[in-house]
Amino acid sequence: MSLARLFYRPHYTSDATQFLAQLQQDHPQWQEAQRQGRARLWERNLDRDLLGGFDAARVAQRPYVYMTGADDYDD
Numbered sequence: 001m002s003l004a005r006l007f008y009r010p011h012y013t014s015d016a017t018q019f020l021a022q023l024q025q026d027h028p029q030w031q032e033a034q035r036q037g038r039a040r041l042w043e044r045n046l047d048r049d050l051l052g053g054f055d056a057a058r059v060a061q062r063p064y065v066y067m068t069g070a071d072d073y074d075d
Contacts, residue, residue, distance in 0.1 A: 013021075024031065
């Protein structure tokens, strides 16, 4: 007998899963609104030339940004 079968509970759904299923059943229009919100925030066409310019203009950062020179190493 495997360990997974030992803890198997047939047809079990958690309270959270039941709540979300009921919410989706009561308000099916929310799924479309959720898709539209995701598309508005994440599904964008990127300008590759502009991103390449940003990468080219990047300045290398020193390992410890608060130390500006040899003067900072004084005891």
